Amino acid sequence: MTGTSEVSNLETPPTNSKSAVRIVARALLVGDRIDAAGLERAEMIATVPLAFRLGPTKFAAFYRFGVAVFAGLTSEEETAFLEKIASRISGKPDGKNEETAVLEIRADYEDRVPPGGPVEMPDLSAARFLIVADVLAKSVSLARDEGKLGGVFDIIEPFAVQLAETGRAPWNRRSMLKLIGQALLAQHRISGRVAVEEKPDILWDRPNLERLYARLEDEYELNERAKAVTQKLNVIVETGQALTDIFDVDRATRLEAAIVVLILAEIGLTLFQIFFSFGHIPV
Structure with a gap:
């Protein structure tokens, strides 16, 4: 690891321990580079990458190497968010590259990644989102x-x-x-x-x-x-x-x-x- 990132609001509201909630996290290759300078705002949870909490279980993160990662957003919400920052995206992707992960959240779970199954975790805190986003963004970049x-x-x-x-x-x-x-x-x-x-x-x-x-x-x-x-x-x-x-x-x-x-x-x-x-x- 190199450097540090400013992280805040890492807590997330408790999840009902009796039922699991499934949330989809998706990484999208949107261009060659994303200029995130000046996009900081109150709901920011990290600066590197620039990431926001958009709701109790809704997050977005943007990586300089042209990858955007969302969790808990609908396709329409993702598209609307990307349209807002379209002027900051340089280059166009060669084809459609994306990576998804299903996150299954329940309070009595421990962090576990069953082969081919949903990622189990006790909550979707900002810290856990940043870890999932990092892996998905790297996977898309490798693709x-x-x-x-x-x-x-x-x-x-x-x-x-x-x-x-x-x-x-x-x-x-x-x-x-x-x-x-x-x-x-x-x-x-x-x-x-x-x-x-x-x-x-x-x-x-x-x-x-x-x-x-x-x-x-x-x-x-x-x-x-x-x-x-x-x-x-x-x-x-x-x-x-x-x-x-x-x-x-x-x-x-x-x-x-x-x-x-x-x-x-x-x-x-x-x-x-x-x-x-x-x-x-x-x-």
């Missing part, structure tokens, strides 16, 4: 990275197949430059991704919720997916470097060939001049 890397791999694969079958790279300069550009673009987009290994700042204040975070992290396989993304990115970067080296070697080889041709032409011209000069020596 975006996975999609972008998959597109680059689709371009790389035909090149790799031809290189394996023929032992020669396709000497189409434009296609090689395009592939190098795709590799560099993927590196640029992914290199600034959210650090999945960093835990949410709220755990500094609520270490008792560390277990809940760890269980959610395992459920959404954040570490495993982050490692896979890093490995794919390394392959793409190495491929881009290999293509650059091949391109440089090819250009150097052609330059050397041109120099050899010019030297031979110069030698031939010199020999011709010498022969022509000897052929016209007066007797």
Whole structure:
């Protein structure tokens, strides 16, 4: 964890212990970046990410890397909220990326994350919401990275197949430059991704919720997916470097060939001049 966030109003009204309440939390990829500066208001519960309590069990959080997380809101309410901050969202998402979690709340529950089942918790406090939001936001961000890397791999694969079958790279300069550009673009987009290994700042204040975070992290396989993304990115970067080296070697080889041709032409011209000069020596 790095830094701290200002958190307030972490308590939530008690839940009826006899019946469980189900609330849906949803993370949406809304753009490349959200500028949250100046959106602070009285119902704010945290500054990093900027998060609000909108009701006893209604929350919203916004992450700078383009993800909005809601809990307890209807689709219409989510849309209305996003319309209010539309001017602060830059870039457009490639397709629809979202992640949901069903939260089952009952006072006699302990924090538990059954495989494939609803997340059980005794209450939906602001602190618990921030932990759930952090995991969902990271999952959506990873899904975006996975999609972008998959597109680059689709371009790389035909090149790799031809290189394996023929032992020669396709000497189409434009296609090689395009592939190098795709590799560099993927590196640029992914290199600034959210650090999945960093835990949410709220755990500094609520270490008792560390277990809940760890269980959610395992459920959404954040570490495993982050490692896979890093490995794919390394392959793409190495491929881009290999293509650059091949391109440089090819250009150097052609330059050397041109120099050899010019030297031979110069030698031939010199020999011709010498022969022509000897052929016209007066007797």
